[in-house]
Amino acid sequence: MGWIGETIDTIKSIQIRQLLTQAISLGMIVTSALIIWKALMCATGSESPVVVVLSESMEPGFKRGDILFLHMSKDPIRAGEIVVFNIVGRDIPIVHRVIKVHERENTGEVDFLTKGDNNREDDRVLYAKGQLWLHRHHILGRAVGFLPYVGWVTIIMTEKSIIKYILIGALGLLVITSKD
């Protein structure tokens, strides 16, 4: 109980200048995280350099909650590579393997067909209506490396957003009441 009394006293005794300094430090931390994220986007050439696996369609290789590192180079995409792509009308990117490649002689454009390792059928049922193939501009990147389990933090925060608010609230309280 004494701790609550102490916290309330600390909040009452806050001066404006100290509060502003702390707000700026917090802002600096958030912006440096953002800078690192954008730098990663530049280095890997991909819009989302790190993605979390959300479905079981690539088991047993990738399980839900794994993190994939993506890289997008100018190298042509070939059969067998694991790519992450967006479909018009779906907001979550999909991580599946390329099983068919047809590259045009004259224009260099390529048609891809993908399939999840654990799925029975290829991805044509997932593509937009009337779409038979994927093209280069649908692809966000190739999966080049992976870390298990680390993505569960993101999944929990997205699916149970109350935990997100509790975490941010607790962090905020910690920042305001810390003695420096």
Place this chain on the structure above:
Amino acid sequence: MHSLDYRANALLIFSVTALAFICAIPSFSDKFSNQNPSAEIQILNINRFKKQSYGNDEVSLTLDITADLQSLFTWNTKQVFAFVAAEYETPKNSLNQVSLWDVIIPDKEHAKFRIQTSNKYRFIDQGHNLRGKEFNLTLHWHVMPKTGKMFADKIVMPGYSLPDAYK
């Protein structure tokens, strides 16, 4: 300097860094493993070879696939994804890769095998260029590690061809 927050924070940063380092080491050790996989594929039979109603050629064939991928498995290997693709070119397309069959190999014991199977995925051309077509059958493998960098390679086996007439 000695409050709970500082100590908890320092502990957290240290453990995350140490874990990341530990995860990178097995991936690095994969570079030094000696790998010599081998494979052989025979076409046992062309079951069907026709032109679809849309105008695209389709082939159904039976393959006899022998492979020894045991040397690809290290202590950091979670699984090996292997697949056989038919690769050929046509006047319109400079490259066509069509996956015919694939398998997930979960451990070293399953990595040496011989299987006779018809193609798991439909071999359909973009067009009707397959009569008399010469193509390569390539066995690709993708190694998924327990942690770290994935790597892939292949064995190209040239010299296969399709009949000159529909069947």
